[in-house]
Amino acid sequence: MSFGGLKALDGIDLYVERGEIVALIGPNGAGKTTFFNCISGIYAPTEGDIFIMKPQAGTAKRINGLKPNQVTSKGLARTFQNIRLFQNMTVLENVMMGRHVRTNAGIAGAIFRNRKTRDEEKQIVERSYGIIKKIGLAYYVNECAKNLPYGAQRRLEIARAIATEPFLLLLDEPAAGMNPQETKELDMLIQRIRDEENISILLIEHDMKLVMSISERIYVVDYGKKIAEGTPEEIKINPEVIKAYLGEDAY
Amino acid sequence: MDYFLELFLGGLTRGSIYALIALGYTMVYGIIQLINFAHGEIYMIGAFTALIVISVLMSTGMNPVAVILIAGFVAVIYSCAYGFTLEKIAYKPLRNAPRLSALISAIGMSLFLQNYVLLAQTCDFLPFPNLIPDFECIEPFAHIIGSTDVVILVTTAVVMIILTILIRYTKIGKAMRATSQDRVMASLMGIDVNTVISFTFILGSATAAIGGVLIASHIGMINFYIGFIAGIKAFVAAVLGGIGSLPGAVLGGFVLGWTESFATGYISSDYEDVFAFLFLVLILIFKPSGILGRSEQSKV
Amino acid sequence: MRKFAEIRKSLYVALWFIFLTFPIMVIRINPLEKTVEWRWMNMALVGIGTFFLSFLWRYLISKKEEGSKRAEEKQNEKISKLRRLIENRKIIAGSVVAGALLAAVFPFVVSLYQTNIMTTALIYVMLGLGLNIVVGLAGLLDLGYVAFYAVGAYAYALLNYHFGLNFWMVLPVGAALGALFGILLGFPVLRLRGDYLAIVTLGFGEIIRLILENWNEFSFGPSGISNISRPPLFGIELSVQNATVYMYYIMIFLCLVTIFIVKRLQDSRIGRAWVALREDEVACQAMGIDRTKTKLTAFALGATWAGMGGVVFAAKTTFVNPASFTIWESIIILCIVVLGGMGSVIGVITGAFIIILLPEYLRVFSEFRMLMFGIILVVMMVFRPGGIISGVRRTYKFEGKNF
Numbered sequence: 001m002s003f004g005g006l007k008a009l010d011g012i013d014l015y016v017e018r019g020e021i022v023a024l025i026g027p028n029g030a031g032k033t034t035f036f037n038c039i040s041g042i043y044a045p046t047e048g049d050i051f052i053m054k055p056q057a058g059t060a061k062r063i064n065g066l067k068p069n070q071v072t073s074k075g076l077a078r079t080f081q082n083i084r085l086f087q088n089m090t091v092l093e094n095v096m097m098g099r100h101v102r103t104n105a106g107i108a109g110a111i112f113r114n115r116k117t118r119d120e121e122k123q124i125v126e127r128s129y130g131i132i133k134k135i136g137l138a139y140y141v142n143e144c145a146k147n148l149p150y151g152a153q154r155r156l157e158i159a160r161a162i163a164t165e166p167f168l169l170l171l172d173e174p175a176a177g178m179n180p181q182e183t184k185e186l187d188m189l190i191q192r193i194r195d196e197e198n199i200s201i202l203l204i205e206h207d208m209k210l211v212m213s214i215s216e217r218i219y220v221v222d223y224g225k226k227i228a229e230g231t232p233e234e235i236k237i238n239p240e241v242i243k244a245y246l247g248e249d250a251y
Numbered sequence: 252m253d254y255f256l257e258l259f260l261g262g263l264t265r266g267s268i269y270a271l272i273a274l275g276y277t278m279v280y281g282i283i284q285l286i287n288f289a290h291g292e293i294y295m296i297g298a299f300t301a302l303i304v305i306s307v308l309m310s311t312g313m314n315p316v317a318v319i320l321i322a323g324f325v326a327v328i329y330s331c332a333y334g335f336t337l338e339k340i341a342y343k344p345l346r347n348a349p350r351l352s353a354l355i356s357a358i359g360m361s362l363f364l365q366n367y368v369l370l371a372q373t374c375d376f377l378p379f380p381n382l383i384p385d386f387e388c389i390e391p392f393a394h395i396i397g398s399t400d401v402v403i404l405v406t407t408a409v410v411m412i413i414l415t416i417l418i419r420y421t422k423i424g425k426a427m428r429a430t431s432q433d434r435v436m437a438s439l440m441g442i443d444v445n446t447v448i449s450f451t452f453i454l455g456s457a458t459a460a461i462g463g464v465l466i467a468s469h470i471g472m473i474n475f476y477i478g479f480i481a482g483i484k485a486f487v488a489a490v491l492g493g494i495g496s497l498p499g500a501v502l503g504g505f506v507l508g509w510t511e512s513f514a515t516g517y518i519s520s521d522y523e524d525v526f527a528f529l530f531l532v533l534i535l536i537f538k539p540s541g542i543l544g545r546s547e548q549s550k551v
Numbered sequence: 552m553r554k555f556a557e558i559r560k561s562l563y564v565a566l567w568f569i570f571l572t573f574p575i576m577v578i579r580i581n582p583l584e585k586t587v588e589w590r591w592m593n594m595a596l597v598g599i600g601t602f603f604l605s606f607l608w609r610y611l612i613s614k615k616e617e618g619s620k621r622a623e624e625k626q627n628e629k630i631s632k633l634r635r636l637i638e639n640r641k642i643i644a645g646s647v648v649a650g651a652l653l654a655a656v657f658p659f660v661v662s663l664y665q666t667n668i669m670t671t672a673l674i675y676v677m678l679g680l681g682l683n684i685v686v687g688l689a690g691l692l693d694l695g696y697v698a699f700y701a702v703g704a705y706a707y708a709l710l711n712y713h714f715g716l717n718f719w720m721v722l723p724v725g726a727a728l729g730a731l732f733g734i735l736l737g738f739p740v741l742r743l744r745g746d747y748l749a750i751v752t753l754g755f756g757e758i759i760r761l762i763l764e765n766w767n768e769f770s771f772g773p774s775g776i777s778n779i780s781r782p783p784l785f786g787i788e789l790s791v792q793n794a795t796v797y798m799y800y801i802m803i804f805l806c807l808v809t810i811f812i813v814k815r816l817q818d819s820r821i822g823r824a825w826v827a828l829r830e831d832e833v834a835c836q837a838m839g840i841d842r843t844k845t846k847l848t849a850f851a852l853g854a855t856w857a858g859m860g861g862v863v864f865a866a867k868t869t870f871v872n873p874a875s876f877t878i879w880e881s882i883i884i885l886c887i888v889v890l891g892g893m894g895s896v897i898g899v900i901t902g903a904f905i906i907i908l909l910p911e912y913l914r915v916f917s918e919f920r921m922l923m924f925g926i927i928l929v930v931m932m933v934f935r936p937g938g939i940i941s942g943v944r945r946t947y948k949f950e951g952k953n954f
Contacts, residue, residue, distance in 0.1 A: 040837065072839035084834040086827050097827050101839025103820060107848065110819030111812050121820070164839055286746050299575060306580040307587055325574075332571050344612060344933045351692055352932045354746055355889055358694075358882060359928025366922040371575050371593075378582050479878075483757075486750060521765040528754035528761075535751050536739045 008034045009045075012226045014202075014219050016168060021194055021201045023215035025208075027244055031224040032204045033081055036170055040078045041068035052076070052168075073101050077166035079157040081173045081204075087146040091137055091156055094145050095128040098163025128163060134196075135159040135189065151182040155189065162197060169193065171203040175210050183207060187214055212236070220244065257396075258516040259509070264400045264469065266508020267407035271462030272485030273492070273500035274414065275455025281431040281495040282451045284350065288357035289337055290459060291482015292364035293330050295475065297460030298467040299368055301326040302379055309380070319382040319468070327460045333364075334456025335449055343445070361479070368475040376474045379467040403465045410458055411501060418497065423450055431495070480524065487531040493541030502542060557606070564605040565598045572597045611934055654803055658796040666799050670867060672907040673802035674860050679887040679899040680809045681856025686885065687894035688822060689849035690829030691741070692749040694881050695756030698736075699729040699854040701763065701876035703861020708776040708871045718782035718866045722859060729858020730851045737850035741843055756881055763873040775872025779865050798867050805863065809856060810896055816852070817896075825849055879921070886924050889931055892938025901939060 009031045016022045024032050038045040044065050051060040052074060063074055077098075086094050103124060109117035132141055135155050140148055145156060154174055161169055174190070175183045187210055193199055205211050211218065212232040220228040220235060222244040228235060235241055272294055279287045304322040341360040345353045385398050418424035429437040430447045438444045466481070467473050484507065492503025507527060514526045534541065576597055579588040658666045678700065685693045703725035710716040710724065740751045763770045770776075781794040782801060789797055816822050824845045828835050836842055865871050883906065891902025910920045931938065 042833070042836075067841075068833075068836035069839045069841045072837060078837055080834070080837070084831050084837075086830040086834065088830060089827065093823065097823060097835070097838050097840070100820060100824055105820045107816070107821060107852070110816050110821055113815060113819075117819075124820070160838065286750065296575070302582070303574045303578050303580055306582055306585075307578065310585065310587060329571075329574065336567070336571060341929050341933070344615070348932070348936060350746055351690065352936050354692060354749060355885070356929045356932040358885075359925045359930075359932065361925070362879075362882065362921055362928065363925030366919075366925060368575060370918070370922065371572075372579060377580075380582075483750075483753070487754075490747070490750075522761065525758050525761045525765075528758045531754045532740070532751050532758075535743055535747050539743060539747060 007224055009038065009048075009224045011048075012219070012221060012224075014226075014229075016200050016202050018167075018200055019194060019198065020216050021190065021203070021214050023211045023218045024202065024204050024221065025206070025211055025218060026221040026227075030221045032221060033172060034224075035221070036078060036172055036204065038064070039071070040076060040170060041066050041071040069101070072164050072166075075165070075167045076170065077161035077164045077168075078170035079154075079161055079172055079174060081176065083153050083157060085145040085153060085156060085160070088144060090142050090144055091132060091140045091148070092125070092128055092142060094156055094160050095131055095163045096124050098131075098160040099124045099128060101164050131159050131163050134192075135162075136185075151178050151186075154178065155186070158189070158193070162193065162199070166199060168200045168202060171201060171205075173204055173206065175205055175207045183210055186210070190214055254516070258512045260396050260400060261516075262509035262512030263505065264403050264508070265512060266488075266505035267403050268462050268466045268469075268481075268504075269485050269488040269507055270501040270504025271407055271410060271458050271465070272481060273488040273504050274410075274458045274497060276486055276489040277492075277494055277497060277500040278427075278451050278455045280489070282427060282448055283342070283346070283434075285342060285353050286357065286486065287342075287452075287455070288354065288482070289341070289360040289364055290455065291478035291480075291485065292361050293334050293337070293456045293478070294459040294463040294481060295473070295478030296333050296364065296368065297326040297330040297456075297463035298379070298473045298477065299372065299475075300329040300460075301464045301467065302377060302473060305380060305382070315382040316384060319464075323461065323464045326464050327457050330456040330460030330463070331453040334452040334459075337364075338449060338452040343448075361482075365475050365479065372475070374475065376472045379471050379473050381468050381471055383468055399465075399469050403469065406461060406465060407501075410461060414454070414458070414497065417454075423447070427451060484527050487527050487534075490531065491534050491541055493543040496541070496543045499541055499543035506542075557609075560609070561602050561605045565602040568601040569594055569598045615934060658799050663792055663795055666795055667867075668908065668911050670795070670799045670802050672904055673799070673806050674863055674867070675884065675887060675907050676806050676900050676903040677802070677809050677856055677863075678860045678884050679891065679903045680806075680813050680896065681853045681860065682884050683888050683894065683896070683899050684813060684816065684825075684856075685849050685853035686888050687892075687899075688817065688829070689825040689846060691846060691850065692746070692885075693752045693850070693853065694749050694878065694885070695736070695752035695754070695759075696853070696857055696884055697876045697878070697881040698752075698756040698759040699732055699857030700861040700864070700880065701759055701873075702728050702732050703858035704865040704871045704875070705763065705770060705776075705861070706858070707862040707865040708779050709770075711779050711865075712776055717780065718862065722862050725858040725862035726855045727858070729854040729856070729861070732858075733851035733854025734847060737847045737854075738843075741846040741850065753878060753881075756876075756878055760873050760876050760878075763876070770873070773873060775870060775874075777870045779869045779871070781869060782866050798863075802863065805859065810900075813896055817894075821845070821848060883924065886928060888938075890927055890938060895938065898938050905939075 012031075012035060014022075014024070014035075024035065026032055034043065037043045038048075039050055041063075048064070049062050050064045051062055053060040061074070063071060063076075066074070086097060089097070103120050105117045105120050109120075129138075129141065132138055135158060137152060137156060137159060140152060140156075145153065148156060154177075158169075158171070158174065171190070175186055178186060190201060190203070191214060194201055203211075203215075215232060218228075218230065218232055218235045219226060220238070220241050227240045227244060228238045230238070272290065275290050275293070276287060279285060279290070301322040304325045305318055308318045308321060337360055341356045342353060345356055381399065383399050383402050418427060426437070426442045426447050427450070429440065429442055430444055434444055437447075462481075485504070488503035488507045489500045490503070491506055492499025492501065494500075507530065510530060511523060511526055515523045573594065576593040577590050579590060580586075581588070657669060661669075678696070682693065682696050685691050685696070706725045706728050707718070707721045710721050716724075736752070736755050740748060740755075743751060764773050766772075781789065781791075782797065783789070784793075784797055824835070824840050827838070828840065828842065828845055832842060835845075864875075887902040887906050888899055889902075890906060891900070892898025906924070910917045910923075
């Protein structure tokens with residue numbers, strides 16, 4: 001991915017297996033969020049490809065160049081580094097928006113409100129509430145999103161993303177601004193999502209404790225280039241990584 | 252060839268006027284990201300004030316050149332006063348409101364000012380005397396260019412140069428540039444943002460008033476409605492050049508002026524306004540950032 | 552001491568406005584007869600008026616700034632009170648019955664002229680509700696709404712003139728043409744940012760009007776088309792009186808249909824997508840909502856009602872010309888939506904009645920009509936951006952009964 005003459009991302013090869021939790025780390029400005037934006041269709045990558053292979057389908061599908069909404073409908077959902085909720089809608093409505101892509105009532109359905117539409121609406125509410133309960137936001141269900149505490153807003157973003165029924169969830173700094181207690185809960189929540197919903201997870205995170213405890217594999221990027229990959233244990237002792245984080249003199 | 256030259260120069264004159272008004276749009280947009288819908292009305296009020304001053308002074312039998320200079324000066328003062336008041340009433344309370352609210356407020360102000368002049372004065376077209384003297388030196392070219400055109404071109408150039416110097420090299424110009432980058436940060440650095448915004452409105456209104464007096468002399472007629480159509484066209488010019496960019500506004504004004512001049516000269520004069528609007532729609536669809544504007548991408 | 556300072560402030564404001572309005576308010580020129588009239592009376596009026604208004608202005612501004620937080624809470628309380636009132640079934644049933652009775656007997660208790668005005672107001676209710684979908688729900692500022700109104704009106708006028716088609720045949724055609732034009736315009740421009748969209752739609756509206764004015768062979772130019780037939784009742788041509796009453800009932804019916812459909816759309820999957828799109832476009836796309844398609848739906852639906860409104864307008868006045876479709880018509884409709892309350896059906900209906908009926912009944916004000924509209928737009932935006940009846944969106948509450 002390049003902007004004008006600047007190469008923001010250069011040859012980052014990354015894969016996520018089914019059911020894995022993979023972390024993408026790197027110093028500020030390394031290009032992590034840009035990488036997410038490329039995957040989720042907000043930027044169209046100038047070079048390189050993104051493939052998805054759904055468990056049922058045998059062949060890999062190329063998805064770069066698709067619009068964000070098309071990417072979501074293919075089964076990739078994301079959250080945002082700076083929270084982007086529908087501030088004036090309730091928690092329930094926020095999650096209901098996530099169901100939009102998996103439902104299909106049209107104008108005619110809205111006007112005539114036939115049986116199919118009514119059933120669909122009921123199903124949207126029920127499924128959404130189910131997800132809210134699972135994420136632990138049931139207490140806030142009818143609250144306006146903007147009135148939620150910070151940690152709950154982050155979780156609501158995750159709930160909303162899960163409602164789109166993804167097979168891969170992209171989390172952009174889910175623990176940013178959380179206190180240690182909330183981070184611990186988030187740790188458990190992410191693992192539960194993986195185990196119970198069978199969703200693979202790729203996350204960007206600065207909280208190393210969280211990263212090391214939940215990821216199976218870690219990729220490290222700096223200045224748009226991949227500098228290391230491996231298990232948490234391997235990354236911890238990788239000299240390139242230490243150099244990128246602490247500078248030349250650190251060792 | 253003469254016909255072509257005539258159209259070319261006609262377009263240039265027209266374009267200069269659009270550029271003068273477009274500067275106000277672009278400056279205000281650059282500072283507070285608002286389309287000052289009532290900007291055309293400021294220009295109309297400038298022209299009206301000038302006409303009133305001219306009518307009063309002419310009855311005293313003063314020298315025409317002195318009259319037009321005084322009238323122009325008073326028009327600029329009043330337009331600035333209107334621009335300043337307009338911002339205080341209709342936009343300042345909405346500084347942190349959604350952009351849609353501020354735009355609707357601007358439309359309301361435009362509607363108000365038009366009808367204010369309509370009710371206080373008249374709805375008829377009023378003749379505007381041309382007091383700009385004929386220069387002898389351009390006599391040989393009189394068939395393609397009039398002395399009014401020359402005055403318009405020279406004035407536009409002078410205004411452009413003054414504005415550029417003001418924004419590039421003065422303290423208030425620096426404050427304006429800082430405010431347009433980031434209003435909150437500028438205020439944290441000790442810039443009085445309210446003053447900067449007021450100053451921008453005053454500056455924009457002054458150029459609009461100059462444009463108003465010039466075009467009224469050129470066309471020889473004004474009524475309460477002239478601001479609206481001129482405002483829209485100047486806005487087209489500002490967008491065409493890239494809104495927020497001063498050279499862009501001037502360039503956009505010229506391009507629009509030529510387009511209109513050639514289109515009406517060679518195709519048909521019935522659809523003069525249609526060309527401007529069509530142009531606007533096409534630019535916004537194919538190059539929303541304009542000729543000299545930078546495309547902005549919101550950070551995710 | 553503070554009182555004194557306040558008075559001094561107002562005095563300065565009054566002096567400033569006296570200075571500001573001096574040339575335009577006081578001097579009236581007549582360049583043809585070369586006379587100048589001095590109206591010192593106006594100066595006194597401006598001075599006194601602004602002196603008192605500035606107190607009011609400052610009071611309202613300070614109240615707005617001070618209590619913006621507290622007011623929010625209070626407003627919530629007020630809304631819940633209002634909502635309780637609105638949701639009280641007895642009150643709903645009572646007012647609906649009363650309203651229906653009033654609407655039904657209206658043409659028989661008042662003069663024909665009044666019925667005619669009411670029909671006009673009802674046309675604006677319909678237009679307002681249509682524009683409300685675009686502006687109020689989807690948050691797209693459309694200043695060229697009148698173009699679709701013109702499309703509907705000319706569709707009926709021309710089809711009636713050339714082929715003798717009657718009102719009922721053209722009504723769906725007008726609606727479809729409105730939608731078609733909505734899609735044609737919307738498709739390229741809906742990618743634009745909000746304020747650019749406003750200007751482009753404005754430009755489009757003017758283009759349509761200028762074409763109608765200049766393309767004589769097609770639209771008969773500025774003189775327009777007259778003798779358009781009124782709607783027939785089961786194939787029978789009615790007298791002018793009966794036709795007026797009939798028109799009124801048609802409009803009542805069309806308004807009811809519009810209200811029903813708009814309400815249903817509001818509470819649907821698509822309605823939610825519109826509101827969400829207004830809140831955050833990027834997040835919406837990440838939720839898999841097709842931005843262009845959703846906006847286009849809103850735009851086209853709004854245009855549909857404008858098309859229908861145009862057909863009704865042509866049938867009611869039996870005459871159309873381009874002068875009826877200026878930008879100010881769009882702005883009046885926008886005024887209705889803004890004044891009444893963006894996104895609120897009852898608000899839009901209230902807004903339409905105030906804006907259309909008030910100048911009709913208060914003849915004194917009719918001269919100041921447009922001036923007042925300008926003030927209304929500014930004042931509403933500054934002090935009450937939600938409108939008279941702010942849109943109380945039906946939020947989805949989870950009652951837990953389903954489980």
